Amino acid sequence: MKLQIEKLVYGGPGVAHLSEGTAAGEAVLVPFTLQGELIEASLLEQNKSNEASLLHVLDASGDRVQPRCVHFGECGGCHYQHADYPAQKKIKISILRETLERAGLKTLPEIQSHTADPWGYRNRMRLRVKKVDSTLRVGYNRRGTNEFLPIQECPITAPLLWRAAQSVLQAAVEDSMIQRWIDNVSDIELFTSGDETKLQMSLFVLKQQQPGLASFCERMKQLVPELVGAGSSLIKPPGPQRQIQKPYPLESWGASGLSYHAAGEDYWVSRGGFFQVNRFLVDELVEIVATNRQGTLAWDLFAGVGLFSRALAKKFAQVVAVEVAGSDLVNSFKGPGKRAVEATAVEFLRHTAVQRDRPQLIVMDPPRAGVGAEVCSLLARVSAPELVYVSCDPVTLGRDLKMLVDAGYRVEQLHSVDLFPQTFHLETVVVLRR
Structure with a gap:
């Protein structure tokens, strides 16, 4: 069906209204669209929210650009890479005002x-770790699912974070003992100071295992000299009522946090602690x-x-x-x-x-x-x-x-x-x- 996108709403999608059939007048949400565009879309089956998938952009907005990341659209992390940055700012201000009104x-x-x-700004990233065709990969979730999406870049994160993620994979390839240890890792969280001079690493494991964090971190320190501390925690599958269990701390290595310089002050941020991203x-x-x-x-x-x-x-x-x-x-x-x-x-x-x-x-x-x-x-x-x-x-x-x-x-x-x-x-x- 053809739709005219009227505006964007909080959550990322554009809104159009059906013009024909028994559902005429109903709103349809279409991700990765921009205001004013004429598009061709297909309603998703068994979807109560009337979400549609974008098939073709028939008449593109002047604000549309080529997404920078090769995973945009598949990955659940970004929503606006198809819009140039000045347009993104206007979209957000419009949504904020409309929501408050x-x-x-x-x-x-x-x-x-x-x-x-608008790029390389994130000081923290959390990645899933999984083998794909016998090769260890890092990645996120595919959009709207829990399915693993292996990635080869993440341009919104600080370069040090992606370099550290690649070094984890390199260390596993080089050393079979490290690889066996990493095989038990479900997720890795990386956090850097604003100037990328210090790095903290948190590893979430699926079962308690033999000590091995220290040898892994010593190799990581050779590959990523900015690494100042790391820790492993046991993470359990969701319990009754799908409650997420709090990770149980296991081994640690190096400093328990890092000093983050911002606004003329030094803030101590413990590993896993909150700081503006x-x-x-x-x-x-x-x-x-x-x-x-x-x-x-x-x-x-x-x-x-x-x-x-x-x-x-x-x-x-x-x-x-x-x-x-x-x-x-x-x-x-x-x-x-x-x-x-x-x-x-x-x-x-x-x-x-x-x-x-x-x-x-x-x-x-x-x-x-x-x-x-x-x-x-x-x-x-x-x-x-x-x-x-x-x-x-x-x-x-x-x-x-x-x-x-x-x-x-x-x-x-x-x-x-x-x-x-x-x-x-x-x-x-x-x-x-x-």
């Missing part, structure tokens, strides 16, 4: 866009959140390793950093005017909402689920003059902003910080004031 936020400021190099935009993200803000007291909820807390501590007399997995934070964020609290945001707010201390600023950077109704209610009770909300999901962001606006806040600034070029993912910074 749909949540009931009608009076919004102009969205400010912040970008950097775009190595080119971390400094700008910190500047948007923390620059030109000062006062007596600030709270940083969902603080992670203290990325924003450190910057805030330069301008506020006291900063309280709150993180549920806060062992690294407790050890590193201390000294005059600095306090780390290992707790969930809701636990912290339940306790502090009845206290007399009132911050001038609250920063929050929650996971995709957002902060939720109870946190929004508690924030309204605390009634800080200024909130800064860092979001990686526009849908939950819209839901939470609507509750905060209904509680008396107004949206003063909207920033689109493109931490995930070539993908549909959106990072947004919102400044709210009473």
Whole structure:
């Protein structure tokens, strides 16, 4: 069937409406399309969401380009490589505004866009390891499936990460003992400092095995001198109700983390710990959140390793950093005017909402689920003059902003910080004031 793509929506696909038959008027989602294109597509069988597969582009958009990666379309990681980068920025800003307006936020400021190099930006990658025709390969999942896709490149990751992945395969080929050890590895996660001078490696194994990590890492160190530490963990298949089991730590080698320099500070990131993934935009993200803000007291909820807390501590007399997995934070964020609290945001707010201390600023950077109704209610009770909300999901962001606006806040600034070029993912910074 022929379809005219009307717009792109969150998640990556373009939207068209059927013009003929009993289903006329129904929306159809077609990945890898662009606004205004005339395409030929085929509805997928047994698909409740009316998703179609793109067969041919009959009238291409002027924004369409040749994808840089040979795996684009097969791999589930990227969604927009068929659009030039200026078009990607416009797509994301349009989707962000429409999503927030749909949540009931009608009076919004102009969205400010912040970008950097759209290639080689990722400081972390996680790869599956599997034999294909008796040859060890690394790869991702094929789009929309759990099927293994062996890859030969990943241009959105830092070059050091791909070099390290290739070195794993080289080490296995050169040494039969290493190969036997690697045969038990299911996944490898690689994390690099922003300047690519240090590398951490996490290996996830399917069963406990004989020691062998040290000899493997010593060979890897010869191939990749940037390697500073590694660890192996036992990973189990999903349990009842398909629950993912937490990996069980086994052997380790070298340092337990690495020092990541960003925004004029050094942050200790433990192996497997969270840090912002775009190595080119971390400094700008910190500047948007923390620059030109000062006062007596600030709270940083969902603080992670203290990325924003450190910057805030330069301008506020006291900063309280709150993180549920806060062992690294407790050890590193201390000294005059600095306090780390290992707790969930809701636990912290339940306790502090009845206290007399009132911050001038609250920063929050929650996971995709957002902060939720109870946190929004508690924030309204605390009634800080200024909130800064860092979001990686526009849908939950819209839901939470609507509750905060209904509680008396107004949206003063909207920033689109493109931490995930070539993908549909959106990072947004919102400044709210009473």
